[in-house]
Amino acid sequence: MLSGLTEEQKKKIEENRQKALARRAERLAVQHGGAAKIQSTFQSPNYPQNLQRPFAKQESHHVDQHQQNPGSHPEQKSCVQAEQRHLNTLQQTLALHGAQQNSSQDSSRDLCGQLGGLKQSLLIGQNSLSYSHQRYGGSDAPEQGQPISTNPNALQHPESYYAFKKPTELPQPRLNANELLEDVKCLSKSVSGDGDVKYVPQSSSNAISIDSEIQADTGELTCGPFSKKDGGNVSQFCSTVLSPDPAKERRVQKVAGSGGVGYASESTCHRKVPSVVKGSCVKHSEDRFRVVVGYNAELIAVFKSLPSKTYDPATKTWNFSLDDYSRLVEAAEQLSSVTLAPLEGMGTPSSTTRSRSVGKGPSLKSVLAGSSGWQKPSAVTRGKCVLISRFQFEVDIAYEAEIIGVFKQMNSRNYDMKTRKWRFLLEDYSRIMEAARSLPSVEVEPLPKPVIQAFAAHFEKSTLKAADIPEADLSEADPKVVTSLMPFQRDGVNFAISREGRLLLADDMGLGKTIQAICIAAYYRKEWPLLVVTPSSVRFTWAEAFQRWLPSLHPDSINVVVTSKDKLSAGLVNIVSFDLLSKMENQLRATFQVVIVDESHFLKNIKTARCRAAMPLLKAAKRVILLSGTPAMSRPSELYTQIIAVQPSFFPRFHSFGLRYCDAKQMPWGWDYSRSSNLGELKLFLEESIMIRRLKSDVLSQLPAKQRKMVVVAPEGMNAKTKAELAAAAREMAKGYKSKQQEKEALFLFYNRTAEAKISSVVEYILDLLESGREKFLVFAHHKVVLNAISKELEKKQVGYIRIDGSTPSSERQSLCQKFQFSEKHAVALLSLTAANMGLTLSAADLVVFAELFWNPGVLIQAEDRAHRIGQTSSVNIHYLVAKGTADDFLWPMIQEKIRVLGEAGLSEANFSETAKVTDFLYKQDPKQRSIYDLFQRTFSEDADDIDEALLVEAVDACQGSGIGGRSPDAERGAVSESPHKKRRIDEFFSAR
Numbered sequence: 001m002l003s004g005l006t007e008e009q010k011k012k013i014e015e016n017r018q019k020a021l022a023r024r025a026e027r028l029a030v031q032h033g034g035a036a037k038i039q040s041t042f043q044s045p046n047y048p049q050n051l052q053r054p055f056a057k058q059e060s061h062h063v064d065q066h067q068q069n070p071g072s073h074p075e076q077k078s079c080v081q082a083e084q085r086h087l088n089t090l091q092q093t094l095a096l097h098g099a100q101q102n103s104s105q106d107s108s109r110d111l112c113g114q115l116g117g118l119k120q121s122l123l124i125g126q127n128s129l130s131y132s133h134q135r136y137g138g139s140d141a142p143e144q145g146q147p148i149s150t151n152p153n154a155l156q157h158p159e160s161y162y163a164f165k166k167p168t169e170l171p172q173p174r175l176n177a178n179e180l181l182e183d184v185k186c187l188s189k190s191v192s193g194d195g196d197v198k199y200v201p202q203s204s205s206n207a208i209s210i211d212s213e214i215q216a217d218t219g220e221l222t223c224g225p226f227s228k229k230d231g232g233n234v235s236q237f238c239s240t241v242l243s244p245d246p247a248k249e250r251r252v253q254k255v256a257g258s259g260g261v262g263y264a265s266e267s268t269c270h271r272k273v274p275s276v277v278k279g280s281c282v283k284h285s286e287d288r289f290r291v292v293v294g295y296n297a298e299l300i301a302v303f304k305s306l307p308s309k310t311y312d313p314a315t316k317t318w319n320f321s322l323d324d325y326s327r328l329v330e331a332a333e334q335l336s337s338v339t340l341a342p343l344e345g346m347g348t349p350s351s352t353t354r355s356r357s358v359g360k361g362p363s364l365k366s367v368l369a370g371s372s373g374w375q376k377p378s379a380v381t382r383g384k385c386v387l388i389s390r391f392q393f394e395v396d397i398a399y400e401a402e403i404i405g406v407f408k409q410m411n412s413r414n415y416d417m418k419t420r421k422w423r424f425l426l427e428d429y430s431r432i433m434e435a436a437r438s439l440p441s442v443e444v445e446p447l448p449k450p451v452i453q454a455f456a457a458h459f460e461k462s463t464l465k466a467a468d469i470p471e472a473d474l475s476e477a478d479p480k481v482v483t484s485l486m487p488f489q490r491d492g493v494n495f496a497i498s499r500e501g502r503l504l505l506a507d508d509m510g511l512g513k514t515i516q517a518i519c520i521a522a523y524y525r526k527e528w529p530l531l532v533v534t535p536s537s538v539r540f541t542w543a544e545a546f547q548r549w550l551p552s553l554h555p556d557s558i559n560v561v562v563t564s565k566d567k568l569s570a571g572l573v574n575i576v577s578f579d580l581l582s583k584m585e586n587q588l589r590a591t592f593q594v595v596i597v598d599e600s601h602f603l604k605n606i607k608t609a610r611c612r613a614a615m616p617l618l619k620a621a622k623r624v625i626l627l628s629g630t631p632a633m634s635r636p637s638e639l640y641t642q643i644i645a646v647q648p649s650f651f652p653r654f655h656s657f658g659l660r661y662c663d664a665k666q667m668p669w670g671w672d673y674s675r676s677s678n679l680g681e682l683k684l685f686l687e688e689s690i691m692i693r694r695l696k697s698d699v700l701s702q703l704p705a706k707q708r709k710m711v712v713v714a715p716e717g718m719n720a721k722t723k724a725e726l727a728a729a730a731r732e733m734a735k736g737y738k739s740k741q742q743e744k745e746a747l748f749l750f751y752n753r754t755a756e757a758k759i760s761s762v763v764e765y766i767l768d769l770l771e772s773g774r775e776k777f778l779v780f781a782h783h784k785v786v787l788n789a790i791s792k793e794l795e796k797k798q799v800g801y802i803r804i805d806g807s808t809p810s811s812e813r814q815s816l817c818q819k820f821q822f823s824e825k826h827a828v829a830l831l832s833l834t835a836a837n838m839g840l841t842l843s844a845a846d847l848v849v850f851a852e853l854f855w856n857p858g859v860l861i862q863a864e865d866r867a868h869r870i871g872q873t874s875s876v877n878i879h880y881l882v883a884k885g886t887a888d889d890f891l892w893p894m895i896q897e898k899i900r901v902l903g904e905a906g907l908s909e910a911n912f913s914e915t916a917k918v919t920d921f922l923y924k925q926d927p928k929q930r931s932i933y934d935l936f937q938r939t940f941s942e943d944a945d946d947i948d949e950a951l952l953v954e955a956v957d958a959c960q961g962s963g964i965g966g967r968s969p970d971a972e973r974g975a976v977s978e979s980p981h982k983k984r985r986i987d988e989f990f991s992a993r
């Protein structure tokens, strides 16, 4: 164990250690009334064996690498829990036996070692770097029992937090032994050769060491950084008392640079302390300098990062352009193992800063200004603060000695060599800004006011984690909606209520924003009437959703506004489209306290009528629930209206928002806000204040592989003629037929009319999807007339798409699929239900839209699986567009029933049962409807005929779709109607029309 040292050294070390521990034990004994009992307890057979383990073993435990982040691994977790129990037992033991004294060095050594070590491992387990020297001095010291540190760097950049702390800047607070027992956190323990007990943070190889030592003269423990001389103590200790893991020993240990910076590695075991390499910068040529220095890996890395680097093998030195001088010396200053003398006549940045603060020496700026070949900095150096995490901000500023001097006085400073930016905890923000304001040579753009307001708590004092969002009391809402919420949806509802009902719910598509919005609105039910503003294609889907999730709501109290003459507030729940809203200005004086806006990005343009109509309404409402899976599709300026709709006070003027987040530039024609800037900050700000956004990938484990949704498309999209034709077809069917053949033909006619009737609402829905930013999706339709209408509209809107139907030669199918899979230009795959439901891979899409229903669920499921197949990493959303008053009323429940049967037989995972309930009422209550439903069932239940019928319909459709009463290319090729029997039926069908 004590290898590598002479016997004399070992003896000395042991003596010193014993002395130090004895002193500490005495002090403990005084505080607790004596340690005799402690010793006896520790030696008692009743005392847990694990508490009697040898000190050295305990030490080696504490240098375990896992303690860098214990708790993250299950084993570590249980270790931490065990240690917690162990610590509790020890503390109880101390309390129980505090009345007796014992000066035994062994027991006190065990006690200190175990308690100190345990406390460390526990707290490190909770927070890998929870130590802050501020804990030990100054007015911010938290009260006993509070966590020591709130250092977010510890979470995000554990290895860098202490990287630039200098001993001279760190206070040297004192602790007594009891405080140590209670308070030492995140420090690993070591004992120096001269008997000192040292604690060093276990974070990383770059972490500065902060030692706690029992001072020989006072018996007090001090916490403070290593001095240069301490490095030796640590080294000796590690090579003697501890029995380090050889792998850890090999890790670079950086201790005590000449600049006085002390580093400790993730292990506390140091056999060797690298010495400080000294070098100097010397003139190389008119505009270059070289660095004369011994080998130092870190310095070489700095050299290599400089653009003007050149290695001269003759002199074995690196030389650089003078332009890189300040960058190099600045970086070298951060290395503890190197000191570089500056170029003659110049200073290093910090020496300049130091000299400035003590009032001597020339400033680097003046030296640079007078130096030929150096660029004189402009009169004012400008920079800006940007929020980079919930706890940190960075200052983006060019090198300026005075401001760098300010930065270096901040405890939380952290310099990123790659980005050349300084980072700080928010709690240092006001000090930096105050100091920056006092420097005439510097101008630092502050963080925006709303950002400061949103993170106010962190500016006061860094906290380790965000305040938990409280669980909302949803006891007043319908149990149906509350119990149906998935865990992440419940979090969304909690977030909304913690934001007092004003939020932007920006979950990925298909994550159930509807159920969350309904639940949030239900929480504020006392403040209803409720207004829901939505794209017109989904108005009825919203009405269905209210009925589904709030069964206590009477269907009559749901008012879907269909014309501008309707009353906007006729119901308890009022659903209106964006476009109708803008036509109802006369009614907009009526205020709603609770408003839901679905697809709120429809409001992105303040100049549009819909936005102008909605904004006053939203500003006046008490609760505003905006829903959008794509709040901004191309630029941050699109977010502005949604932000102020939720919180009008945030950025009262668009220009200030534009300057900060839209990289606003003044052009000859005015301001251009089309770009973006500081997006990271914007996201953090929104998430802290008003926005909650979960991606599918975040909650994938809570989602089913397929999510089906019935979208009730608006029946008023049908023109009067179509409606009349549909009604006539339905009447015919209800009459009953003499032959089965007649029945079927009537049924297909009804199915056909349905297709025609749905066209405009289907097209509208697809365009809404595109407007909502859906980038890739599949659209299945059966009738050619529907496929053609969609094609036409996509072409009109210049949307890239592929189309595969019965006329697509099989040789082309594969290349079309490849186009869709790999080309960003192709947003939509338009597919025939019967001709493209199998054998194709279109997994680039995670949304499948069925423009039409089909009676054979096997065909639908096959079609869904074009997207839901190997290669698909997401949960697939499936939207079935269902139009009331059409054949869909019968097809939809029939499909669900078939799927249920398949599911029961274990032949399908698919389940439509939830949505089935909604449509049940369509046919059950009306005998005429019932008879039509029975007809559908009868016709399509003859399983053997299913495919046959499908082909028939295809053929019929193909003939119709040609628009000239002739044959489609399929039919022409005889692809679908080879059988004379079928041909006859088709002819009969047409003649029957």
Ligand SMILES: Nc1ncnc2c1ncn2[C@@H]1O[C@H](COP(=O)(O)OP(=O)(O)OP(=O)(O)O)[C@@H](O)[C@H]1O
Binding pocket: 484, 485, 486, 489, 507, 508, 509, 510, 511, 512, 513, 514, 515, 628, 629, 707, 708, 709, 710, 914
């Ligand atoms: N907790 C739940 N229980 C049962 N079904 C749910 C639940 N949450 C969502 N769903 C179903 O998932 C489907 C998608 O939900 P919804 O339409 O609300 O998603 P969305 O986030 O609004 O999607 P989009 O952005 O595409 O409009 C719907 O069929 C919905 O009924």
